Amino acid sequence: xxIHEYQAKALLSEFGIPVPKGAVATTPAExxxxxxxxxxxxxxxxxxxxxxxxxxxxIKAANTPEEAEKLAGQILGTRLITHQTTxxxxxxxxxxxEQAINIERELYLSIIxxxxxxxxxxxxxxxxxxxxxxxxxxxxxxxxxxYIDQATSFQAxxxxxxxxxxxxxxxxxxxxxxxxxxxxxxxxxxxxxxxEINPLVITTDGEILALDAKLNFDDNALFRHSxxxxxxxxxxxxxxxxxxxxxxxxxxxxxxGNIGCLVNGAGLAMAVMDLITQAGGNPANFLxxxxxxxxxxxxxxxKIFTTDPNVKAILVNIFGGMARVDIIAKGIVEAHxxxxxxxxxxxxxxxxxxxxxxxxxAESGIKFIEATDFYDAARKSVQxxxxxxx
Numbered sequence: 001x002x003i004h005e006y007q008a009k010a011l012l013s014e015f016g017i018p019v020p021k022g023a024v025a026t027t028p029a030e031x032x033x034x035x036x037x038x039x040x041x042x043x044x045x046x047x048x049x050x051x052x053x054x055x056x057x058x059i060k061a062a063n064t065p066e067e068a069e070k071l072a073g074q075i076l077g078t079r080l081i082t083h084q085t086t087x088x089x090x091x092x093x094x095x096x097x098e099q100a101i102n103i104e105r106e107l108y109l110s111i112i113x114x115x116x117x118x119x120x121x122x123x124x125x126x127x128x129x130x131x132x133x134x135x136x137x138x139x140x141x142x143x144x145x146x147y148i149d150q151a152t153s154f155q156a157x158x159x160x161x162x163x164x165x166x167x168x169x170x171x172x173x174x175x176x177x178x179x180x181x182x183x184x185x186x187x188x189x190x191x192x193x194x195x196e197i198n199p200l201v202i203t204t205d206g207e208i209l210a211l212d213a214k215l216n217f218d219d220n221a222l223f224r225h226s227x228x229x230x231x232x233x234x235x236x237x238x239x240x241x242x243x244x245x246x247x248x249x250x251x252x253x254x255x256x257g258n259i260g261c262l263v264n265g266a267g268l269a270m271a272v273m274d275l276i277t278q279a280g281g282n283p284a285n286f287l288x289x290x291x292x293x294x295x296x297x298x299x300x301x302x303k304i305f306t307t308d309p310n311v312k313a314i315l316v317n318i319f320g321g322m323a324r325v326d327i328i329a330k331g332i333v334e335a336h337x338x339x340x341x342x343x344x345x346x347x348x349x350x351x352x353x354x355x356x357x358x359x360x361x362a363e364s365g366i367k368f369i370e371a372t373d374f375y376d377a378a379r380k381s382v383q384x385x386x387x388x389x390x
Contacts, residue, residue: 002232006023016182020098024047024096025095028073028076038097040062040065042068043061043099043100044062044097045095047092048091049236051083076094079091106128106129107126110197114147121147124166128199144166146158159177172208183197244287244300244304247300252287257285257310259282260308260311260315262314263288264290264323265291275378294331295334298334303335313346314381317348319350319351320351322352326360333360346384369384
């Protein structure tokens with residue numbers, strides 16, 4: 001789960017991490033009032049769940065409250081398109097009005113979970129203010145890593161090591177180390193999957209501030225953090241993903257393709273997407289139906305597919321283990337009873353109760369394209385979008 005920058009900064013501040021003064025505005029008049037309270041010279045920052053705001057015009061500098069009002073009016077109510085959004089962009093209903101900062105240096109700091117090492121890792125770089133992926137590509141030596149043993153937590157010597165390697169001066173090492181330790185406390189206490197400060201700035205007065213902040217949270221741990229869950233802004237999420245979640249389809253991610261994919265198992269779902277691409281097509285989604293034997297879950301998945309105007313074919317690829325193929329087949333039949341399904345349906349079934357599942361589909365009278373194997377299913381689904389198979 002993601003939250004907005006202003007919400008992330010409130011949490012950073014709660015854990016003793018310095019952030020610039022600022023407040024959220026939902027109207028140009030509010031932006032003007034906040035700017036006046038902050039001395040007039042401010043930054044107006046669109047609050048969206050996407051990076052790349054500055055290049056997309058989502059961050060603007062104002063020198064007076066009147067200019068802040070004008071610039072906020074240009075941002076609020078628009079849809080911001082960045083390299084991390086779809087071509088439709090995301091809505092801007094709030095802006096963060098923040099005091100202008102005199103910056104001397106921009107750094108990078110984050111914590112993620114290193115799955116290969118099964119432990120958190122703190123990443124730091126003296127090349128802040130730009131995409132860390134670009135830094136890793138162009139100057140990999142500038143990416144500094146410190147793995148964190150959860151039994152001993154983040155240690156001061158690790159912070160000092162990172163601070164010196166980022167070429168901070170001696171007076172800045174202690175506050176930087178304290179900031180890193182506090183960021184890890186936040187990461188651990190709130191079950192974050194990402195805690196990122198980019199840029200972490202050194203002001204001309206030598207102060208260290210989190211100029212921007214991004215916090216993502218482990219969805220599976222939200223039951224422990226009801227106050228965090230309440231911060232979620234559904235307006236920023238894809239409507240189909242919101243609908244899927246409401247229907248109990250938790251492992252659904254909207255993509256830009258035209259082949260709806262219903263698969264059991266995350267690994268198999270990703271392999272299906274790869275094979276569709278290899279066959280010359282584009283998946284419309286990632287969807288792991290899971291191993292719950294529930295007819296309604298299959299029906300709900302079809303409801304999502306038929307709501308997506310981009311879907312031109314549906315591929316059901318099931319390898320039944322704990323998931324029974326006959327239940328999936330019953331779900332397909334029930335979906336056709338409840339929903340008007342216009343697009344071609346390609347079905348590949350294997351595993352537990354496969355013969356019974358195929359019998360159910362054969363007796364149902366439903367028109368579908370049977371696939372014999374994994375790649376055959378991908379190939380036929382691509383052909384189906386072009387009307388080349390029926």
